[in-house]
Amino acid sequence: MKIGEIARRTDTPIRLLRYYEEQGLIEPDRMPNGYREYDEHLVDRVHQIRGLLDVGLPTRVIRQILPCLNEPQTIHMPYITPDMVETLEHERDRMAEKIRYLIRNHDAINAYLDATERHASEE
Amino acid sequence: MKIGEIARRTDTPIRLLRYYEEQGLIEPDRMPNGYREYDEHLVDRVHQIRGLLDVGLPTRVIRQILPCLNEPQTIHMPYITPDMVETLEHERDRMAEKIRYLIRNHDAINAYLDATERHASEE
DNA sequence: TTTGACCCTCACATAGGTGTGAGCCTTCAG
DNA sequence: CTGAAGGCTCACACCTATGTGAGGGTCAAA
Numbered sequence: 001m002k003i004g005e006i007a008r009r010t011d012t013p014i015r016l017l018r019y020y021e022e023q024g025l026i027e028p029d030r031m032p033n034g035y036r037e038y039d040e041h042l043v044d045r046v047h048q049i050r051g052l053l054d055v056g057l058p059t060r061v062i063r064q065i066l067p068c069l070n071e072p073q074t075i076h077m078p079y080i081t082p083d084m085v086e087t088l089e090h091e092r093d094r095m096a097e098k099i100r101y102l103i104r105n106h107d108a109i110n111a112y113l114d115a116t117e118r119h120a121s122e123e
Numbered sequence: 124m125k126i127g128e129i130a131r132r133t134d135t136p137i138r139l140l141r142y143y144e145e146q147g148l149i150e151p152d153r154m155p156n157g158y159r160e161y162d163e164h165l166v167d168r169v170h171q172i173r174g175l176l177d178v179g180l181p182t183r184v185i186r187q188i189l190p191c192l193n194e195p196q197t198i199h200m201p202y203i204t205p206d207m208v209e210t211l212e213h214e215r216d217r218m219a220e221k222i223r224y225l226i227r228n229h230d231a232i233n234a235y236l237d238a239t240e241r242h243a244s245e246e
Numbered sequence: 247t248t249t250g251a252c253c254c255t256c257a258c259a260t261a262g263g264t265g266t267g268a269g270c271c272t273t274c275a276g
Numbered sequence: 277c278t279g280a281a282g283g284c285t286c287a288c289a290c291c292t293a294t295g296t297g298a299g300g301g302t303c304a305a306a
Contacts, residue, residue, distance in 0.1 A: 002282080002283075003282090003283070003284095004281090004282060004283080013264075013265080014282095014283090015264065015265070015266085016263080016264070018284095018285095019263075019264075033271085033272060033273085033283085033284095034271085034272090034283075034284060035272080035282090035283055035284080036283085036284090051224045051228075052224075052228065053263080054179060054221065054224070055178060055179055055221050055224060055225055056177060056178055056179040058261095058262070058263090059262080059263085060262095065228075065232065068231070068232060068235040069228060069231045069232070069235070080239055085236065085239065088232050088235065088236055089236065091232065092229055092232040092233060092236070095225050095228060095229040095232070096229055098177065098178050098221075098225055099222055099225045099226060099229065101174045101175075101177070101178060102178055102218050102221055102222045102225070103222060105174075105175065105188075105192060105218060106215055106218040106219055106222065108191070108192045109188060109191060109192070109211050109214065109215040109218070110215060112191040112192070112211065113208065113211055113212065113215070116203055116208065125252075125253075126252085126253070127251090127252060127253080136294075136295080137253090138294070138295070138296085139293080139294070141254095141255095142293075142294075154253095156253080156254095156301085156302060156303090157253075157254060157255095157301085157302090158252085158253055158254080158302080159253080159254090176293080181291095181292070181293090182292080182293085183292095
């Protein structure tokens with residue numbers, strides 16, 4: 001599909017699709033006329049990228065961990081460097097921290113909303 | 124305590140402590156000589172702010188939800204507007220989404236690391 | 247009284263993600 | 277053939293969190 005369609009389907013500005021490409025996160029083919037050609041699987045990929053950006057990872061990190069996330073993993077198993085392992089462990093731990101943090105705050109907001117609701121219905 | 128100490132204790136650049144203040148996230152007192160004076164409870168507060176920034180919330184949002192998180196909540200119960208409730212619900216839902224997202228990716232990285240480890244030990 | 251550590255404000259700079267427009271080419275329907 | 281829609285590159289602009297430095301005050305210990 002062309003850029004306009006994937007933009008619609010992923011609800012992502014065209015500008016950003018080109019930016020993600022520039023950052024090495026996606027590599028659409030090119031048609032003979034120079035137009036970008038997006039394979040179906042890139043739809044998921046774009047969603048994934050946006051999700052990771054949304055939780056605060058920079059493109060530099062996303063570029064590194066993306067290949068390990070939902071591809072046929074066994075293929076590049078042997079190619080992984082100790083350096084990569086370290087990055088992955090580090091990001092995994094950071095994610096765990098963020099998860100704990102988000103849960104705590106999510107629950108706190110929830111408790112607060114519950115309390116206000118109860119408070120309101122008691123009047 | 125003065126800014127240098129809270130900076131050390133929260134591992135936060137002084138520059139950012141002043142920035143958080145400028146953004147209305149903390150309000151340290153002032154000493155007669157103009158120095159900022161930080162109460163003990165601001166240590167937690169700063170940690171909280173940094174945590175929220177780290178998971179991708181902008182200061183604008185943090186400013187809104189912070190008062191609801193770990194204070195004696197009953198006090199400002201009655202002051203909450205429907206508008207605020209909406210913001211809180213929205214942010215709570217966004218947090219839930221991020222949590223799901225992070226867990227999925229955290230687990231994926233973990234699975235990948237496990238697999239590489241198993242792979243390595245089988246050789 | 248001087249020195250050094252620490253504080254103040256102001257202000258310009260940077261990096262990353264994103265917005266926006268100019269100038270130009272391709273494709274397709276009317 | 278023409279016009280509209282959509283594609284391309286390039287480039288400047290913006291916002292937010294953060295870095296950094298200048299110029300200057302406060303205070304305590306030597």
